[in-house]
Amino acid sequence: MVERTPFLNFFTHLILFAGFVFCIAPFVIVTIAASHNLKDVNDVPMSLLPGSDFWINIKTAWVTADLGPKLLNSFIVAGGTAIGKVIVSALTAFSIVYFRFPGRMLMFWLIFITLMLPLEVRIVPTYAVVANVLEPYQAIMDVTGLSWLIEKISGVQVSLSLGLLNSYSGLILPLVATATGTFLYRQFFLTVPDELTEAARMDGAGPLRFFIDILLPLSRNNMAALGTIMFLWAWNQYLWPLLITTDQSHAMAVTELKQLIPNVGGSPEWHIAMAGTLIVMLPPMILVVLMQRWFVRGLIATEK
Amino acid sequence: MASITIRGVRKNYGKTQVVHGVDLDFASGEFVVILGPSGCGKSTLLRMIAGLEEISDGTIAIDGTVVNQLEPRERGCAMVFQNYALYPHMSVAQNIGYSLKVAGVPAAERTQRIQAVARTLELEHLLDRKPMALSGGQRQRVAMGRAMIREPKVFLFDEPLSNLDAKLRVQMRSEIRKLHRRLNATSVFVTHDQVEAMTLADRLVVMNGGRVEQVGTPGEIYTRPASRFVATFVGAPAMNMLEGTVELDGLSLLGGSRRLAVPRAGLPVGTKVAMGVRPEAVRLVAPGTSGALDATVDLVEELGAGRVIYVDLDGSPFSVMTSEAIHPEPGSTVWLKFSADDMHFYASETGGRLDVFKASVPEPA
Ligand SMILES: Nc1ncnc2c1ncn2[C@@H]1O[C@H](COP(=O)(O)OP(=O)(O)O)[C@@H](O)[C@H]1O
Numbered sequence: 001m002v003e004r005t006p007f008l009n010f011f012t013h014l015i016l017f018a019g020f021v022f023c024i025a026p027f028v029i030v031t032i033a034a035s036h037n038l039k040d041v042n043d044v045p046m047s048l049l050p051g052s053d054f055w056i057n058i059k060t061a062w063v064t065a066d067l068g069p070k071l072l073n074s075f076i077v078a079g080g081t082a083i084g085k086v087i088v089s090a091l092t093a094f095s096i097v098y099f100r101f102p103g104r105m106l107m108f109w110l111i112f113i114t115l116m117l118p119l120e121v122r123i124v125p126t127y128a129v130v131a132n133v134l135e136p137y138q139a140i141m142d143v144t145g146l147s148w149l150i151e152k153i154s155g156v157q158v159s160l161s162l163g164l165l166n167s168y169s170g171l172i173l174p175l176v177a178t179a180t181g182t183f184l185y186r187q188f189f190l191t192v193p194d195e196l197t198e199a200a201r202m203d204g205a206g207p208l209r210f211f212i213d214i215l216l217p218l219s220r221n222n223m224a225a226l227g228t229i230m231f232l233w234a235w236n237q238y239l240w241p242l243l244i245t246t247d248q249s250h251a252m253a254v255t256e257l258k259q260l261i262p263n264v265g266g267s268p269e270w271h272i273a274m275a276g277t278l279i280v281m282l283p284p285m286i287l288v289v290l291m292q293r294w295f296v297r298g299l300i301a302t303e304k
Numbered sequence: 305m306a307s308i309t310i311r312g313v314r315k316n317y318g319k320t321q322v323v324h325g326v327d328l329d330f331a332s333g334e335f336v337v338i339l340g341p342s343g344c345g346k347s348t349l350l351r352m353i354a355g356l357e358e359i360s361d362g363t364i365a366i367d368g369t370v371v372n373q374l375e376p377r378e379r380g381c382a383m384v385f386q387n388y389a390l391y392p393h394m395s396v397a398q399n400i401g402y403s404l405k406v407a408g409v410p411a412a413e414r415t416q417r418i419q420a421v422a423r424t425l426e427l428e429h430l431l432d433r434k435p436m437a438l439s440g441g442q443r444q445r446v447a448m449g450r451a452m453i454r455e456p457k458v459f460l461f462d463e464p465l466s467n468l469d470a471k472l473r474v475q476m477r478s479e480i481r482k483l484h485r486r487l488n489a490t491s492v493f494v495t496h497d498q499v500e501a502m503t504l505a506d507r508l509v510v511m512n513g514g515r516v517e518q519v520g521t522p523g524e525i526y527t528r529p530a531s532r533f534v535a536t537f538v539g540a541p542a543m544n545m546l547e548g549t550v551e552l553d554g555l556s557l558l559g560g561s562r563r564l565a566v567p568r569a570g571l572p573v574g575t576k577v578a579m580g581v582r583p584e585a586v587r588l589v590a591p592g593t594s595g596a597l598d599a600t601v602d603l604v605e606e607l608g609a610g611r612v613i614y615v616d617l618d619g620s621p622f623s624v625m626t627s628e629a630i631h632p633e634p635g636s637t638v639w640l641k642f643s644a645d646d647m648h649f650y651a652s653e654t655g656g657r658l659d660v661f662k663a664s665v666p667e668p669a
């Protein structure tokens with residue numbers, strides 16, 4: 001809409017600005033709180049003029065919560081989730097859109113249904129599976145009597161076990177196994193003109209060639225958008241990492257923030273907590289700023 | 305170069321059949337145009353030759369080898385699509401060279417062949433551009449280059465000019481013709497535009513409703529349309545058709561208001577027929593000329609070089625094309641005459657051509 005309406009223009013800008021202030025305010029308050037000392041941060045009301053202890057607080061937070069390794073863990077898990085997600089989604093959407101195999105619609109609906117079962121809903125069974133990935137197979141073998149048979153014949157008692165608790169794979173895989181990305185890709189692939197597929201076939205390109213040479217480059221924007229969203233989502237995961245990382249060496253930054261939150265009866269070091277929050281917020285923010293051009297394009301436009 | 309043999313080819317989409325048993329033979333090096341109205345199944349037929357569409361029944365052979373089960377890349381066909389179907393993220397050079405890259409041709413040879421094709425099509429200065437930055441005509445040429453570079457046995461074109469403006473269309477038409485003369489590859493060109501069909505074709509295949517109506521040179525199709533459909537579909541303005549009935553002493557036209565003295569030649573009395581005559585075969589003659597028909601002018605359409613006069617002949621629409629400087633007023637009466645050689649007869653029921661009549665000039669009743 002291109003209209004020349006000065007009043008409306010002013011009004012829309014006013015609304016935008018109000019929204020902007022609304023969004024930025026908590027962030028500003030966190031930053032200011034992070035720059036106070038213990039006394040100032042507990043003043044009521046807290047002074048909105050920045051204090052002078054910003055860098056000291058940042059350093060204290062970093063050391064107290066041991067954020068260095070935790071941030072690295074977060075990077076590995078969020079990055080792994082984003083990359084895994086992009087690859088798995090592109091492949092599944094490719095097979096659903098471009099191949100006519102029996103049970104295709106069934107597959108599609110099975111994937112669709114998982115949209116209604118987010119990780120939080122199926123967290124107990126997921127935990128059980130991650131605790132022993134082979135458990136379902138063991139169960140199948142027990143029920144069918146296969147374990148009994150093997151034991152009778154070979155004398156070996158079958159007991160499959162492969163645990164992923166306290167591991168990066170255990171953190172990443174359940175986060176990758178969701179359907180949202182598949183849908184984003186499916187919608188995009190459906191907009192790719194059939195003639196392009198046919199031209200590639202005439203040029204002699206097999207399915208994999210077509211996927212790599214034509215579809216992937218065309219879906220660069222979608223990849224960037226999906227990768228960004230998934231990185232943020234995985235970075236901000238709380239419940240799942242908390243549940244399966246009992247060992248500090250695999251803890252993620254977001255869950256470790258609770259170390260900085262003052263205990264009841266402890267000294268109210270909110271300035272340190274706020275400083276830690278700032279540190280943990282920073283990487284996703286930088287990512288969004290860097291990716292936003294691609295990100296927006298991938299979500300709204302299909303380049304033709 | 306390769307011949308194409310099509311035998312009893314049918315296409316079903318689920319329960320509906322859209323191509324009903326087509327038999328055709330294309331000679332090596334021939335330029336064949338498949339002409340037909342939209343939805344008659346010409347693209348479907350072409351895509352079955354290309355291998356993009358499964359053949360429901362019958363066989364297609366290229367150079368004597370049945371290709372029904374072969375993948376497109378194994379058939380040696382190249383195709384130019386209506387919407388060009390260029391890869392948007394690749395440069396012109398990459399678009400043209402993609403098939404060679406897939407085939408594993410070394411980069412040096414690839415570059416050389418891309419250059420050669422680009423020279424032929426005058427695309428050299430555009431090789432680094434993306435398709436987005438090209439005009440319609442340039443995109444069209446890139447699409448042709450992409451087909452040419454593989455030196456295919458068979459070229460397939462699916463309405464490749466229909467997205468271009470009129471002037472560019474004429475230009476591309478002659479370029480395609482020139483290219484064909486040079487490469488001499490068997491070409492199958494699908495179009496619904498009869499001017500395009502007439503000007504390009506060595507041989508013309510007219511299709512309607514999933515069937516082949518007639519195969520022949522453009523001249524044959526124009527002068528001896530094999531069916532009523534072909535008669536009215538080929539030629540612009542369309543051939544005039546007057547309904548009539550076989551009578552004892554000839555043919556009664558327009559519900560008996562006009563008669564033709566023609567021998568019945570064995571047709572039973574009462575057979576319904578249609579008599580056709582092309583607008584350009586009709587002459588305007590002086591009032592009262594013997595054997596002329598009088599008609600009322602409805603509309604005159606100026607074409608510059610000539611004009612089409614639409615008249616009303618006892619309630620039936622009729623058109624006359626003339627290059628004479630005659631501008632009759634709407635509502636006035638004109639006198640029309642045409643020779644027996646220019647008349648075509650078709651059975652009303654089947655639409656098939658009847659050559660049994662030896663017509664003479666119609667007499668006003
Ligand atoms: N994928 C399809 N599924 C069902 N019907 C189709 C399909 N493709 C084409 N048709 C039908 O087949 C007929 C012939 O189509 P087509 O060969 O594209 O016609 P055209 O002569 O205009 O190129 C049309 O009636 C069309 O509706």
Ligand SMILES: [Mg+2]
Pocket residue numbers: 346347348463
């Ligand atoms: Mg078509």
